[in-house]
Amino acid sequence: MTLQNPPVNSLSLDFLTEFCSALEKLEMDKSCRGVILTSGQPKVFSAGLDIMEMYGKSPERCGEFWRAVQEMWLKLYSSNMVIIAAINGSSPAGGCLMSMTCDYRIMADNPRYSIGLNETQLGIVAPFWFKETMVNTVGHRTTEIALQLGQLYSPTEALDIGLVDKLVPEDQIIATATQTMTKWLAVPDHARQITKSMMRKPTIDKLMSKREPDIQNFVSFITKDPIQKSLGLYLSMLKKRKS
Numbered sequence: 630m631t632l633q634n635p636p637v638n639s640l641s642l643d644f645l646t647e648f649c650s651a652l653e654k655l656e657m658d659k660s661c662r663g664v665i666l667t668s669g670q671p672k673v674f675s676a677g678l679d680i681m682e683m684y685g686k687s688p689e690r691c692g693e694f695w696r697a698v699q700e701m702w703l704k705l706y707s708s709n710m711v712i713i714a715a716i717n718g719s720s721p722a723g724g725c726l727m728s729m730t731c732d733y734r735i736m737a738d739n740p741r742y743s744i745g746l747n748e749t750q751l752g753i754v755a756p757f758w759f760k761e762t763m764v765n766t767v768g769h770r771t772t773e774i775a776l777q778l779g780q781l782y783s784p785t786e787a788l789d790i791g792l793v794d795k796l797v798p799e800d801q802i803i804a805t806a807t808q809t810m811t812k813w814l815a816v817p818d819h820a821r822q823i824t825k826s827m828m829r830k831p832t833i834d835k836l837m838s839k840r841e842p843d844i845q846n847f848v849s850f851i852t853k854d855p856i857q858k859s860l861g862l863y864l865s866m867l868k869k870r871k872s
């Protein structure tokens with residue numbers, strides 16, 4: 630699957646809805662056992678959640694958006710397919726979350742790229758299921774540091790902490806992902822799927838049982854004046870950086 634939402638594959642409500650529907654089709658297609666997730670945009674895997682969806686929007690619209698973010702995470706994290714992230718660009722925040730739901734992460738070895746959960750840098754807080762996905766990936770202590778600082782890691786640093794599994798030159802990323810897929814698909818599906826579910830079920834069940842309160846929390850948090858102000862400042866910083 631190639632992410633195509635120019636310019637930076639930000640995860641808008643429309644994009645998330647389309648992504649989930651495409652993933653569901655593949656999930657139901659018994660001939661499809663694995664997916665390589667990559668970006669069709671230069672330099673960026675995904676810029677994370679579309680900040681415009683969280684800025685100046687009505688509570689109803691924010692709720693709808695958050696349900697779509699949850700759905701994307703649930704579909705990816707609980708997928709029966711092998712999902713390999715071919716991270717061919719920067720992957721902050723929601724982009725990092727998306728990568729962490731995959732079974733294996735291969736990143737382009739380019740020091741200009743970065744990956745991590747940088748929410749605190751925007752004045753917002755990564756929800757518990759973002760946090761738990763990171764704990765499940767890199768462990769508790771590393772997550773504690775990463776989340777409080779809102780740290781973005783270079784590919785080499787990300788490899789060091791186990792946030793990605795392999796670095797390769799960018800032009801070899803799909804070939805490496807394909808070779809890796811062959812290895813993963815050599816394992817009998819049922820045994821691998823039950824094992825994957827055993828590892829991830831507690832985190833998935835936790836969100837499933839708290840979906841509605843999690844939406845309420847998000848809406849009440851994101852629509853608060855100081856949070857809106859932080860997001861506004863962050864947006865203007867992003868725009869200014871260009872000029």
Ligand SMILES: CCCCCCCCCCCC/C=C/CC(=O)SCCNC(=O)CCNC(=O)[C@H](O)C(C)(C)COP(=O)(O)OP(=O)(O)OC[C@H]1O[C@@H](n2cnc3c(N)ncnc32)[C@H](O)[C@@H]1OP(=O)(O)O
Binds near residue numbers: 679722847850
């Ligand atoms: C008890 C406590 C309870 C607590 C409850 C908590 C519940 C609430 C939790 C709330 C959590 C919300 C979670 C959010 C997670 C997210 O994903 S937030 C998004 C974070 N993303 C970022 O910080 C990335 C920002 N972007 C960049 O760093 C760069 O754009 C890039 C490195 C990805 C790419 O750089 P470059 O190629 O140089 O492109 P740019 O020129 O910067 O960008 C082009 C264009 O796109 C716009 N843009 C970039 N990112 C985003 C985005 N995420 N959303 C929307 N738009 C984006 C950028 O402004 C440029 O626009 P213009 O061309 O200038 O119009």
